[in-house]
Amino acid sequence: MATRARKDKRPTPYDRGMSIAFLKGHGTQNDFVIVPDPDNAVQLSPSAVAVLCDRRAGLGGDGLLHVVRSAAHPEAAHMAGEAEWFMDYRNGDGSVAEMCGNGVRVFAHYLQRAGHVEAGDLAVATRGGVKRVHIDKSGDITVSMGKAVLPEDRATVTVGEHSWPTYNVNMGNPHAVAFVDDLDQAGDLFTAPATAPAGVYPEGVNVEFVVDRGERHVAMRVHERGVGETRSCGTGACAVAVATARRDGLDPARTGSPVTYTIDLPGGRLAITERADGEIEMTGPAVIVAEGEISSEWFETLDA
Numbered sequence: 001m002a003t004r005a006r007k008d009k010r011p012t013p014y015d016r017g018m019s020i021a022f023l024k025g026h027g028t029q030n031d032f033v034i035v036p037d038p039d040n041a042v043q044l045s046p047s048a049v050a051v052l053c054d055r056r057a058g059l060g061g062d063g064l065l066h067v068v069r070s071a072a073h074p075e076a077a078h079m080a081g082e083a084e085w086f087m088d089y090r091n092g093d094g095s096v097a098e099m100c101g102n103g104v105r106v107f108a109h110y111l112q113r114a115g116h117v118e119a120g121d122l123a124v125a126t127r128g129g130v131k132r133v134h135i136d137k138s139g140d141i142t143v144s145m146g147k148a149v150l151p152e153d154r155a156t157v158t159v160g161e162h163s164w165p166t167y168n169v170n171m172g173n174p175h176a177v178a179f180v181d182d183l184d185q186a187g188d189l190f191t192a193p194a195t196a197p198a199g200v201y202p203e204g205v206n207v208e209f210v211v212d213r214g215e216r217h218v219a220m221r222v223h224e225r226g227v228g229e230t231r232s233c234g235t236g237a238c239a240v241a242v243a244t245a246r247r248d249g250l251d252p253a254r255t256g257s258p259v260t261y262t263i264d265l266p267g268g269r270l271a272i273t274e275r276a277d278g279e280i281e282m283t284g285p286a287v288i289v290a291e292g293e294i295s296s297e298w299f300e301t302l303d304a
């Protein structure tokens, strides 16, 4: 039997003869492998995450939600007093990201389904800080995503023969938002769109392409850092709402009035409100589609 070369010598669930549970879920078709692991006993190396998220070799997903008690995770222990659960989010290529907007709704839905929390208000720890979440009885979930930061450095994004200026919006993670005439101008998005000048996004960037659909209503496509084109991106939708408001001359912090945008994505619709205090609220659905067990023999073959 193949064994994993592990740096971390803690006994794995496999070593202890336990199976590893998983669920599969999505938020507006941004899909995730969910690994419930309250005690942080499952070692998920970048390469193991990449294989789990592979749509042929693994379970398939744009990303992975590792569900851990904050107190049990070194990156989240300092938030344990505020939020019992930590969303240890990974992109599909195994890289770590600060935040995932669709992911946090799916995470909250999982916690409720598993009986860890009830509908209503809860807090979720993320690498982007503690997020306040409201699970509505209708099933819709609203997340207070924090305030957008708009760094002054701006990049140009290029696809083929087209180049566009972008809004630089940080939602905990980096976004470049380009207003285009037609979403097809973004091309096949098989590779990351080029941004220039170098250095505006030292950690890489998520790129959104946006067209107008009506009053306070836009549609977008996204190329996600560490994933590729996805059918939805929650933080991206928030970045798009803020960029569109500024383009439209709207800033709730100045006018004192909240602004709500409807954002259509290939996988569904999100409502994004920027409040007068700058807080961004995202509302949308979350779905669990399956649950099962990861083959422990197969998991043991993954390079951890």
Ligand SMILES: N[C@@H](CCC[C@H](N)C(=O)O)C(=O)O
Pocket (backbone or CB within 6 Å): 030, 063, 091, 096, 097, 098, 099, 100, 101, 102, 103, 173, 174, 206, 224, 225, 226, 227, 230, 232, 233, 234, 235, 236
């Ligand atoms: N799909 C997510 C964003 C996930 C992280 C992103 N790929 C990054 O690297 O910043 C969302 O719904 O926000």
